[in-house]
Amino acid sequence: MHHWLRIAALPVLLAFGAASAAPAPAISYELAPVMQGDAIAALEVTIRLRADKSGITTLDWADGWAGEDKLGQWARDIRVEGGRSATPAPHGGRIVRSAPGAALVMRYRIVSAYDADPSVANSEQARPVVRPGWFYSVGEILYARPVGRDDAPARFAWKGPAGIGFASDTEHLTGLGGHRRTVGDILESIAIGGRDLSVTTILVKGAPVRVAHVGRFGFDVQAFDRLAGEVVAMERDFWRETGAGPFLITAIPLASMPGRLSYGGTGRSDAFATWIDRDAPLSGLGWLLAHEYFHSWNARQLGRFPETAEAEAYWLSEGFTDFYARRLMLRAGLWTPEKFAADWNEMLRAYAASSFRATGNAEAAAKFWTGGQDAEKIPYQRGSMLAALWDRQLQAKGLGDLDTVLRAQRDRLRGAKALPLLTDAFAAEMDRAGLDIRPDVDRYLARGEPLFLPEDAFGACARLVTADVPVFDRGWDNAATQKAGNVLTGVDPASNAYAAGLRDGMKILRRTAGEPGNSAVDFVVDVQDGATKRSVTFRPAGRKTLRTQQIVLDSARFAAEPERCKAALAG
Known part of the structure; x- marks a missing residue:
């Protein structure tokens, strides 16, 4: 049972998860907005700590995060008090020389990486957003840290004025697993605030889950909050989690673009953040919430x-x-x-068309941040398919299922002082279950052989059909078209789009039908052609073919035994 309670977003420290105040930690972080009139212009960070015993204390940002390797680039006016000298550190911070154990204070401002609201075409999780009415950032960008002291105890305080709401997992008095909050927890955090910040507190089995959002969305935000509560309850039930601590979910809006829909997120230990297209329908967001919340266990506890x-x-x-x-x-x-089958089928089509389909895992991983969408998506695709393959093999051999293996892996590592490598721990747990995955790891990951799932991978009421289908081809240069503001660029005279009447220079206003990646469904786009608006329909099928798999549901069996078939499909 979980309940919803809408509360005002107050700029105060929320004492979730502790009955009494903890002893004052050695390192203190404070965050406050820098105001210019009624507008938020920047964020002020203050760090108070004792100098290292050596008398040399390095306060700096980490090497990188989420593909960004200059985490301190948005810090301005860095000042250090209490030291004899302060010289630049490698990533924008300061190397401070002082008396051993001296009281040090570091202050600086964080400015925005954006001159306008982030959009679906320009949004990166590693970049801070400071707008006149609201702000958002991850802790890796906001906070410098004393190098070598990530495990040191830490405390946090929000110093904003009345009327500027604030929410962050730094307000939780304990970190993941109930340990006392550390510098590392401060770094691995999210912060959101603003004049119109809305915070809903959901009690899931007695534990508070806050959902905080700013700005305008096209969906009912209260329905989003309820959906978030259902997802949290669902996954805590799966992991058989008891005694969960406080949790935070944040959402910020992305400015929309015609013909594009985008949303994403990033997981933290006791929070996750989402960036959501203002025009995104609520129906597509449950999966995003489910994915990000699952990261509270995978990989953090595995x-x-x-x-x-x-x-x-x-x-x-x-x-x-x-x-x-x-x-x-x-x-x-x-x-x-x-919906389950359609989502799998979309992923299977993308995998079949991927330029990294036959690339080994190490080579693909080296290009994850730089190799484009195919490089970014291939580990998601391969991993999903391997999970389905091994789950079916476990069940077919009477060895349980993947659910049991992952819960056993979590239980075995609970309280461990040092965690093994994620992939090694999983292979060892599969060994204990009785399934040797090393041949598959070598074949599909190390060597990058294309993977085809068995026909019965999703149970008796569905089958995987393998077929050669035309490649998906819009008929124009999509990247160049988006860069040109959705003005068609590079329309191929040999394409179906050209045959239907599309030409360079026309502007796409919206797509009203069709599925990106699916060459079997007609595309319908509304375009501006000079002074005329018209709708154009064409089949986005290219001349080449590729071999792909698709889930086909047995409609007769689902009609006769819907619950049994649903259970089989869901493993």
């Missing part, structure tokens, strides 16, 4: 990433998370079997 080449483990951390977002949405009744 193992650690490698020190270098972190993306080599994304097939498990991201791909398995995609797999379970779909599975759990279906089990909870938040998706229909038809």
Whole structure:
């Protein structure tokens, strides 16, 4: 049972999860808005700490996060008090020389990476947003840290004026697993605030979950809050989680663009953030919430990433998370079997068309942040398919299922002082279950062989059909068209789009039908052609073919035994 309570967004410290105040920690972080009249112009950060025993204290940003390697570039007017000298540190911070244990204070402002509201064409999670009425950032950007002291205890305070709301997981008095909050927890956080900040507190089995958002969305935000509560309850039930601590979900709007729909997120230990297209329908957001919340366990409680080449483990951390977002949405009744199959089919088409389909995991991971959408998506696709493959193999051999394996892996590592590598821990847990995954890892990951799932991968009421289909081809240069403000560029005279009448220079106003990546469904686009607006219909099929798989539901069996078939489809 969970309940909803809408509360005012007050700029005060919320004492969730503790009955009494903790002893004052050594390192203190404060955050406040810098106001210019009624507008928020920047964010002021103050850090108070004792100098290192050596008398040399480095206060700096990390090497990088989410593809951004200059995390301190938005800091301005850095000042340090209490030291004899302060010289530049490698990533924009300061190396402070002082008496050992001296009281140090570091102050600076964080400015916005955006001159306007972030849009679906210009939004990066690693960049701070400071707008006149609201702000958002991840902790890795906001906060410098004393190098080598990420495990040191820390405290946080919001110092904003009345009327500027604030929400952050730094307000939780404990970190993941109930440990005392540390500098590392402050860094791995999110902060959102503004004049119109709305915060809803949901009690899920007695534990508070806050949902905070700013700005305008096209969907009912109260329905979004309720959906968030259902997703949190669903996944805590899956993991059989008891005694969960406070949690925060944030949402900021992205300015829309015709013909594009975008939303994304990033997971934290006790929070996750979402960036959502203002025009996004609520029906598409349950999966986003399910994916991001699943990261509270995968990979955080299942193992650690490698020190270098972190993306080599994304097939498990991201791909398995995609797999379970779909599975759990279906089990909870938040998706229909038809929606489940359609989402899988969209992913399978994208995998079949991917330029990285036959690329080994190490090579693809090296290009994750720079190789474009195909490089970014391949670990999600491969990981989802491997999860489906191994889940079916476990069940077919009477060895349980993937659910049981992941829960056992979490339980085995609970309270561990040092976590093993995520992928090693999973392979070992599969060994204990009785399934050796090493041949598949070598074949589909190390060597990058294309993966085809067995026909019965999704149970007796659905089958995977393998067929050669025309490649998806819009008929124009999509990247150049988007860059030109949706003015058609590079229309191919040999394409179906050209045959239907589309030409360079026409402006796409909106797409009213069709599925990106699906060459079997007609595209319908409204275009501005000089002074005339018209609708153009064409089949986005190219001349080449590719081999893909699609889930086909057995409609007769679903009609006869809907609940049994749904259970089989959901594993």
